[in-house]
Amino acid sequence: MKIMQILQLxxxxxxxxxxxxxxxxxxxxxxxxxxxxxxxxxxxxxxxxDNISLVNRAIEELHIFLxxxxxxxxxxxxxxxxxxxxxxxxxxxxxxxxxxxxAKNKGIETFRAPFGWxxxxxxxxxxxxxxxxxxxxLLAEKKEISKKEEIISKALKAEQKLRSFxxxxxxxxxxxxxxxxxxxxxxxxxxxxxxxxxxARASCEMPPHVTLMKRLEIADYEEGSDPGNIRWYPKGxxxxxxxxxxxxxxxxxxxxxxxxxxxMYDFKHPSLSDYLNRFPARQYLLNSEDKDLFxxxxxxxxxxxxxxxxxxxxxxxxxxxxxxxxxSFRREKSGEVCGLRRLRAFTMPDxxxxxxxxxQAKKEFETRFKLSIEVLNEIGLTKEDFEIALRxxxxxxxxxxxxxxxxxxxxGKPLLVELWKERFFYFRLKWDANFIDNQKKAAALSTDQIDxxxxxxYKISYVNERGEKKHPLILHCSPxxxxxxxxxxxxxxxxxxxxxxxxxxxxxWLSPTQVRLIPISDDYIxxxxxxxxxxxxxxxxxxxxxxxxxxxKKVREAEKEWVPYIIVVGPKEVESGTLSVRDRENNRxxxxxxxxxxxxKIQTKIQNKPFKPLPLPQKLSKRPQFYG
RNA sequence: GCCUCGAUAGCUCAGCCUGGUAGAGCGGCUGCCUCGUAAGCAGCAGGCCGCGGGAUCAAAGCCCGCUCGAGGCUCCA
Numbered sequence: 035m036k037i038m039q040i041l042q043l044x045x046x047x048x049x050x051x052x053x054x055x056x057x058x059x060x061x062x063x064x065x066x067x068x069x070x071x072x073x074x075x076x077x078x079x080x081x082x083x084d085n086i087s088l089v090n091r092a093i094e095e096l097h098i099f100l101x102x103x104x105x106x107x108x109x110x111x112x113x114x115x116x117x118x119x120x121x122x123x124x125x126x127x128x129x130x131x132x133x134x135x136x137a138k139n140k141g142i143e144t145f146r147a148p149f150g151w152x153x154x155x156x157x158x159x160x161x162x163x164x165x166x167x168x169x170x171x172l173l174a175e176k177k178e179i180s181k182k183e184e185i186i187s188k189a190l191k192a193e194q195k196l197r198s199f200x201x202x203x204x205x206x207x208x209x210x211x212x213x214x215x216x217x218x219x220x221x222x223x224x225x226x227x228x229x230x231x232x233x234a235r236a237s238c239e240m241p242p243h244v245t246l247m248k249r250l251e252i253a254d255y256e257e258g259s260d261p262g263n264i265r266w267y268p269k270g271x272x273x274x275x276x277x278x279x280x281x282x283x284x285x286x287x288x289x290x291x292x293x294x295x296x297x298m299y300d301f302k303h304p305s306l307s308d309y310l311n312r313f314p315a316r317q318y319l320l321n322s323e324d325k326d327l328f329x330x331x332x333x334x335x336x337x338x339x340x341x342x343x344x345x346x347x348x349x350x351x352x353x354x355x356x357x358x359x360x361x362s363f364r365r366e367k368s369g370e371v372c373g374l375r376r377l378r379a380f381t382m383p384d385x386x387x388x389x390x391x392x393x394q395a396k397k398e399f400e401t402r403f404k405l406s407i408e409v410l411n412e413i414g415l416t417k418e419d420f421e422i423a424l425r426x427x428x429x430x431x432x433x434x435x436x437x438x439x440x441x442x443x444x445x446g447k448p449l450l451v452e453l454w455k456e457r458f459f460y461f462r463l464k465w466d467a468n469f470i471d472n473q474k475k476a477a478a479l480s481t482d483q484i485d486x487x488x489x490x491x492y493k494i495s496y497v498n499e500r501g502e503k504k505h506p507l508i509l510h511c512s513p514x515x516x517x518x519x520x521x522x523x524x525x526x527x528x529x530x531x532x533x534x535x536x537x538x539x540x541x542x543w544l545s546p547t548q549v550r551l552i553p554i555s556d557d558y559i560x561x562x563x564x565x566x567x568x569x570x571x572x573x574x575x576x577x578x579x580x581x582x583x584x585x586x587k588k589v590r591e592a593e594k595e596w597v598p599y600i601i602v603v604g605p606k607e608v609e610s611g612t613l614s615v616r617d618r619e620n621n622r623x624x625x626x627x628x629x630x631x632x633x634x635k636i637q638t639k640i641q642n643k644p645f646k647p648l649p650l651p652q653k654l655s656k657r658p659q660f661y662g
Numbered sequence: 663g664c665c666u667c668g669a670u671a672g673c674u675c676a677g678c679c680u681g682g683u684a685g686a687g688c689g690g691c692u693g694c695c696u697c698g699u700a701a702g703c704a705g706c707a708g709g710c711c712g713c714g715g716g717a718u719c720a721a722a723g724c725c726c727g728c729u730c731g732a733g734g735c736u737c738c739a
Contacts, residue, residue: 367663555696590700662673
């Protein structure tokens with residue numbers, strides 16, 4: 035038996051206006067609009083069994099709650115719809131007035147909306163977890179129940195659908211409830227699972243990659259823009275550009291057709307507005323010549339609109355379309371953007387595959403999974419660096435157990451499984467690779483999904499063997515995840531290595547300087563310039579520290595820049611024709627080798643990777659200092 | 663969007679509690695040193711103390727608001 039129903043909403047403001055008397059007992063009041071700001075609104079239904087002692091307890095509890103919330107203003111708002119067991123109006127009014135009195139005695143600034151009227155109201159509810167709460171005060175047990183409010187029934191229904199059941203899929207393909215799985219050596223997977231399920235962490239320092247991105251002159255915050263819009267220095271631009279080129283080449287080799295689509299779209303376009311309305315608005319909006327536009331948050335719109343107008347049949351399928359979106363925009367909440375981990379403007383390689391049926395989609399899904407893992411590996415992120423999550427609906431699993439099993443076996447490392455009883459998102463099956471950083475936070479890199487909804491929404495169709503028009507299934511894949519996030523992962527990984535006592539570095543093919551030449555004195559600058567010409571002509575980024583400084587200091591600075599190969603040139607080298615190469619990867623030991631050996635060593639390591647020349651003047655004395 | 667913390671020289675930070683002349687190290691510039699694998703020596707320049715308001719004879723410091731950053735919530739189509 036529940037009584038004293040109170041729905042508490044912490045709001046920025048509420049505006050209400052009495053419209054019409056509902057009952058004879060209605061209080062006298064003016065039909066004026068009233069606005070109260072920064073207030074905890076108590077929608078209250080007084081029920082049959084309520085009494086003064088309950089009111090007392092409710093106010094006691096409320097007083098503590100307000101302290102936690104750091105709010106001292108309430109509005110008691112009679113709201114009959116919370117109960118089907120309402121008290122008699124006379125009693126109800128008496129208890130409401132009692133509530134008001136008790137609250138005022140506690141020193142709470144108290145307002146009360148008139149009883150017995152239909153009222154019109156507008157409320158702006160705050161976004162924090164305590165903002166929406168309903169409380170019931172029980173008579174029998176002296177216990178308060180707190181739960182999420184059911185009034186916003188839409189959200190609740192969605193949430194029920196979204197309820198996740200967590201498992202581990204081991205490399206034999208067995209689905210094990212997460213609480214039964216022994217993580218043992220799978221520390222990273224355990225961290226990831228905990229992150230996904232409880233999201234509990236604690237840490238108070240600047241994320242390592244943020245310090246690094248600045249210190250290495252890769253990227254920096256730009257206060258002149260919006261949060262999450264980043265400034266890229268020459269070295270960062272180079273790294274980003276190489277990654278972009280690499281992923282794009284991989285996708286073209288896979289058979290995807292590269293396209294380019296607009297970055298802004300008309301809000302009123304029928305397909306788009308339908309899609310947008312399904313999700314909370316997180317877009318950058320702009321207005322131009324009376325047109326409302328939003329900035330794309332993925333390549334989906336452009337590609338779907340393109341495919342809507344494209345003629346294709348089962349013979350061309352799976353049909354693969356790729357775009358590198360620079361940029362995609364998501365106006366993430368201000369508390370969510372962070373370094374390169376989560377941005378508001380990001381570069382997303384996005385590849386859609388249009389498939390005839392589930393069998394074709396599953397096959398393509400596997401191909402792209404392998405391809406994505408390969409992409410991550412070649413970038414420099416190995417299986418030990420990320421954890422895979424596989425997410426599907428219950429019905430998908432029931433129908434495709436063998437497929438799931440095969441998938442797990444081929445990967446050969448346990449995966450986290452998230453299972454939903456019903457489909458809420460537009461996909462039935464999804465995988466994502468997640469990087470775990472130094473703060474034990476997880477960030478998704480590559481992902482692929484089987485979309486069963488959008489072909490219909492965008493009226494995309496193909497012609498099948500019998501000449502019938504059919505909607506395809508659409509796979510959405512980002513083979514690497516956002517490029518910025520890949521850089522975040524590489525920097526965080528380097529920091530992890532440093533914690534383990536290894537020299538932090540970027541993969542050789544991404545290092546802005548691959549070889550640094552240091553003349554022992556000014557007399558050897560000419561020899562060094564000559565050397566650099568040979569090295570550079572072999573598509574290797576080489577630079578020269580010609581600054582007026584000392585040798586040990588130049589070595590130190592090169593190490594701080596994570597230069598993979600440092601070569602000191604003096605009389606010994608010039609006479610012997612042998613170089614002294616300090617190899618960062620090999621514990622910074624100095625090795626003697628011929629120039630040709632060095633060149634072929636580097637070329638072996640970076641073969642098949644894109645190349646771009648030095649992004650800065652070759653002589654360090656000619657370079658500006660962007661940071662520090 | 664909420665809560666907590668932070669913002670001082672190009673960078674990293676001290677000073678703030680208890681109001682009264684703006685500090686250090688690194689970096690930069692200049693000069694000396696011409697050097698053998700992680701910091702050579704000296705001098706000089708460099709500040710709207712994040713922005714706006716308030717109380718005060720007086721603010722980097724106290725109070726209020728904002729912006730940006732970090733952590734925690736929440737979110738992550």
